[in-house]
Amino acid sequence: xxxxxPTIGVxxxxxxxxxxxxxxxxxxxxxxxxxxxxxxxxxYGSKSVETVGRYAVEAAHYLEAHxxxxxxxxxxxxxxxxLDRITAAAHVPVVGVVEPGAEAAASATxxxxxxxxxxxxTVSSHAYRKALExxxxxAREKACPLLVPLVEEGWVDHAVTEQVAGIYLGxxxxxxxxxxxxxxxxxxxxxxxxxxxHRVAPASVTIVDSAESTAGAVATHLQELLPPPSTQxxxxxxxxxxxxxxxxxxxxxxxxxxxxxxxxxxxxxxVDLKE
Amino acid sequence: xxxxxPTIGVxxxxxxxxxxxxxxxxxxxxxxxxxxxxxxxxxYGSKSVETVGRYAVEAAHYLEAHxxxxxxxxxxxxxxxxLDRITAAAHVPVVGVVEPGAEAAASATxxxxxxxxxxxxTVSSHAYRKALExxxxxAREKACPLLVPLVEEGWVDHAVTEQVAGIYLGxxxxxxxxxxxxxxxxxxxxxxxxxxxHRVAPASVTIVDSAESTAGAVATHLQELLPPPSTQxxxxxxxxxxxxxxxxxxxxxxxxxxxxxxxxxxxxxxVDLKE
Numbered sequence: 001x002x003x004x005x006p007t008i009g010v011x012x013x014x015x016x017x018x019x020x021x022x023x024x025x026x027x028x029x030x031x032x033x034x035x036x037x038x039x040x041x042x043x044y045g046s047k048s049v050e051t052v053g054r055y056a057v058e059a060a061h062y063l064e065a066h067x068x069x070x071x072x073x074x075x076x077x078x079x080x081x082x083l084d085r086i087t088a089a090a091h092v093p094v095v096g097v098v099e100p101g102a103e104a105a106a107s108a109t110x111x112x113x114x115x116x117x118x119x120x121x122t123v124s125s126h127a128y129r130k131a132l133e134x135x136x137x138x139a140r141e142k143a144c145p146l147l148v149p150l151v152e153e154g155w156v157d158h159a160v161t162e163q164v165a166g167i168y169l170g171x172x173x174x175x176x177x178x179x180x181x182x183x184x185x186x187x188x189x190x191x192x193x194x195x196x197x198h199r200v201a202p203a204s205v206t207i208v209d210s211a212e213s214t215a216g217a218v219a220t221h222l223q224e225l226l227p228p229p230s231t232q233x234x235x236x237x238x239x240x241x242x243x244x245x246x247x248x249x250x251x252x253x254x255x256x257x258x259x260x261x262x263x264x265x266x267x268x269x270x271v272d273l274k275e
Numbered sequence: 276x277x278x279x280x281p282t283i284g285v286x287x288x289x290x291x292x293x294x295x296x297x298x299x300x301x302x303x304x305x306x307x308x309x310x311x312x313x314x315x316x317x318x319y320g321s322k323s324v325e326t327v328g329r330y331a332v333e334a335a336h337y338l339e340a341h342x343x344x345x346x347x348x349x350x351x352x353x354x355x356x357x358l359d360r361i362t363a364a365a366h367v368p369v370v371g372v373v374e375p376g377a378e379a380a381a382s383a384t385x386x387x388x389x390x391x392x393x394x395x396x397t398v399s400s401h402a403y404r405k406a407l408e409x410x411x412x413x414a415r416e417k418a419c420p421l422l423v424p425l426v427e428e429g430w431v432d433h434a435v436t437e438q439v440a441g442i443y444l445g446x447x448x449x450x451x452x453x454x455x456x457x458x459x460x461x462x463x464x465x466x467x468x469x470x471x472x473h474r475v476a477p478a479s480v481t482i483v484d485s486a487e488s489t490a491g492a493v494a495t496h497l498q499e500l501l502p503p504p505s506t507q508x509x510x511x512x513x514x515x516x517x518x519x520x521x522x523x524x525x526x527x528x529x530x531x532x533x534x535x536x537x538x539x540x541x542x543x544x545x546v547d548l549k550e
Contacts, residue, residue: 149420
């Protein structure tokens with residue numbers, strides 16, 4: 001990476017990855033961002049390894065072709081099922097969300113028991129369990145397929161969502177995991193539920209947001225790759241430029257995107273991956 | 276259609292269309308069936324007209340190429356957004372789910388007020404409202420995006436689902452539609468919720484299941500197209516042959532498919548539409 005101001009490509013199946021972009025915009029301001037949401041083919045969370053891998057590699061190639069010098073796979077499902085495949089197919093550094101999340105969990109847990117919630121596909125892959133066990137931790141993974149639709153319905157603080165989360169977390173923290181002290185949000189939609197999950201989870205639990213952990217990992221990675229900015233460069237810093245690509249309707253992307261990012265997502269371009 | 280025993284192609288974005296196939300197997304037994312579930316790209320219900328149209332035409336072509344002599348678009352979203360486009364692209368008769376559902380609603384209502392529930396995309400298209408207004412009825416359409424994920428989670432008789440359905444139907448039957456007397460299930464997942472919806476909807480409401488209405492329309496259509504069977508042919512009737520195609524994991528199709536169809540969905544073949 002030769003330029004002082006890198007272009008970072010952020011990829012997700014849809015909108016959830018915008019929580020990672022939001023964390024990046026707070027932590028890594030001296031960069032420009034391309035965000036790719038594969039909204040025509042979302043959700044990935046219920047799909048197979050083969051399908052998710054193929055879709056993710058297409059998106060990675062698209063971002064590289066449009067100037068991304070680093071790729072952030074801001075989707076737990078794509079990371080869990082296809083990080084190796086994406087890394088092999090890419091020509092630039094690739095950062096996923098699972099390893100930073102596992103690392104943050106390892107730092108936060110005292111009794112080495114961690115609960116991870118995510119989509120059906122992320123949980124079936126056991127990517128988190130492997131990453132946590134490699135750090136000497138006991139892990140319980142729990143698929144929570146209704147949480148993404150509840151977030152997309154906008155019910156982020158709704159009694160129904162609290163009830164559903166209560167059922168899922170009740171099962172996750174049952175049977176030998178009553179004393180787990182960390183809850184990893186293994187899906188980039190879940191940061192929008194953080195206040196609600198704090199209420200529902202056992203009081204002693206620390207919530208690890210893999211969006212924030214990933215932004216931290218990207219910042220560290222860039223420090224290793226790039227020379228430190230000069231005083232002149234620090235003074236000349238400008239706001240990050242944001243450019244969005246979506247495979248489904250751009251109107252819907254603008255509407256839902258704002259909810260996840262908290263910023264405008266107006267500069268969005270429709271992409272047809274078959275062309 | 277020259278053959279006495281037609282091959283009928285049934286298409287849906289995923290599993291919901293199996294409720295239509297189930298109704299067809301009860302009503303039209305003298306036929307063979309090809310079922311195509313575009314499971315790699317589901318759900319259609321949150322996607323745009325352009326994307327749904329493109330996907331549906333690809334699936335229709337696939338079914339025709341594999342011998343379908345009639346196409347049943349067993350997906351409310353694909354029918355609502357793309358029936359004209361599919362009909363124009365196909366070389367065989369095409370039956371959708373919206374017109375049969377509207378016709379059944381018109382027969383069932385006494386006070387000419389009908390509520391339709393469906394996906395976000397089906398409701399935004401106003402296909403049902405247009406079909407019902409063309410029959411002189413007042414229609415209220417209500418998007419219920421959480422019902423499909425709740426069905427796919429298997430919570431078809433769960434307290435949470437009852438609460439969610441209560442919220443949706445409370446809004447749908449409010450504001451001038453208190454006295455609506457028909458509820459159209461404008462999504463092929465919803466027949467699995469019929470007992471629960473009967474409990475939640477106002478007591479006087481008749482539920483119209485567009486899966487059943489569509490099977491009736493197909494039976495009528497076939498009677499018009501085909502000569503009546505001879506006594507010999509009636510005696511020689513065999514069970515319908517079923518063949519399934521899915522764009523995502525065949526294992527998942529077998530597992531979830533059984534829940535919707537109530538029959539085995541073992542003979543399923545993976546299809547990659549890009550090849």
